[in-house]
Amino acid sequence: MIGIEHLPVLLIVLSLLAAFTIFVAGWFDKKFSWAISFITILVQLVMSIFILNHVLFTGKIDYWLSGWRPPWGIQVVVDTLNAYVLVVLLFLALLSVMYSKRNIQHELPEKVITYYAVYQLLVTGLCGVTITGDIFNMYVFVEIFSLAAYALIASRGGIALKASFVYLVMGSIGACLFVLGIGFLYSVTGSLNMADLAAILPPLYGNKMVQAAFALFVVGLSIKMALFPLHTWLPDAHSFAPAEISAMLSGIIIEVSTYALIRLSFSVFTVNFLKLLPIYDLLAWIAAIAIIYGSVMAIAQLNLKRMLAYSSVSQMGYIMLAVGLSLSTKHLLWGGLTPALMHILNHALMKGCLFMVAGAFIYKADLWNITDLRGLGRKMPWTCGAFTMAAISMIGVPPSVGFVSKIYLIFAVVEAGNFLFMAVILLSTLLNLVYFWRVIETLYMKVGEAGPHHEYEKPVKTDEIPLLMLIPILILGSLCIVMGIIWLTEIPIIGAVPIMDSVNKLFEIGRYTVVP
């Protein structure tokens, strides 16, 4: 039995090995590729749950690659924050790969093997960013997952090629700024290890180089996470990628970039540095603009996936608003990073579900526009039911996850004393209602094919998507409600979820003492 401290590295090794195994096995039989991918990610998910369990109850995992002492060698550090993000990302990755079996056969029949191989590389990169404790290593993994994402977005051909190219150019600028920031930090400290940097940096907080490095990290990663006004690559990339890649892009890839920013700002620069500069206040304001801009643009869209993409811009605004407020909130329940971390999971669930349903409409009848979806609520009851659940979560109807995120964010805003942000959140809820209700209305209340009125009573033959595509949609759709109930019941009783609590404790923000 191997020790638990080997698991984080194995996570990457396994995934990378699977990418190459899929190529070789794919030569023998195409069917192997899906099975290998599915089993690998399943094993990874189980491993990540073990890691989370270990980290939560025993302490953080600190692994030195090939035994080199940290400032020299590469270090892998897993604490509650990484473990949590790791579980979320592998969970959505598993559901996406489940969904893609039939969808990819249908959409890219001649590219099945390469699709799964590149998909594994995407997962490798995402896991790598999450577990690493070395900033240069983080850059390399960011590039790995970005390259895989470019390829996957382009896989459908046509307009997707252009979307992918725009993403590539912008993403590369982001990565270049990131690596330039690393260079700045290296030139003043001579170190690349996160823990080592955190120890060296405090006397240098006033240094112009260090501040410039931080600015470069923020701008570089803002491009990767599509924070307004650097979001311009996102709508096209999200709308023309295959459905499960849209789900991964929106639910995981931009979130992992957010994680990278959180990790860099709290683990490398620490809270004391962030309090010196008003950069987090600035981020909160930008996020507030992003929330409104994304919602307004979403209303203007006719294409369902494009609408969801703009909604992602606004949801990233929520996460960044929560991150921006994390320094000024101290309350036990909503202080610190708690709302941001909650919304990372909640957004993955909601957007994962919505994009997969949008993909299901495309799979079934190649329907892209919202007006084409008339009467589908009776034709595809389960799919549309899941869509409705995720959509009401996005709006923020009580026991759903969206409600929990919004209510915690509103409490945090009230504590921070900025009522303009509260107005922004309420206005955005209203706008969410406008653009999601429009879709629900089309699904359920309009008759298909614009037939005469009496056709309304006619029984419609249900025509559902294959079970393998339906299961992930239903899991995500029901989790939107179940998770919300769990958040709502657990938190007031225990004080705060132990994960969030220990993250806040780690970074010394919020108030993290657990109520007895």
Add this chain to the structure above:
Amino acid sequence: MMEWLTQEILAKYNYWIAVIIILIGFYAMIAKDNLIKKLIGLSLFQTGIFLYFISLGDVGVGWGLRSGTTYIIEAIPEGYIYINPLPTALILTAIVVSVSTLAVSLGLVIRIYEEYETIEESEIIEKERVL
């Protein structure tokens, strides 16, 4: 004036060249219409960063910026000049990353050319509007 010129510009000429290359690359990525020219800009941008990193490896002389230290050898023997190997090793990795980025992007440009029969961005947008 002369002193300022030698200390700020000439003594750090490699950093200035890196900055100029980065800015030329950045300009090309933003302003050029041709997709291949955009990629040349990207490549220049990355090369400028590599130059900056490699300049950091210079430990012995220490012009202005405080560079890293040699990790392996504590005291440099008389008559030898060492550079810090770490930035060089990092850039080796970064070169691999940049080569793969270029490979993927050139592949994309080929597919875009097949699809749209042009690699001018304005013409692609024009054709997209028709579609």
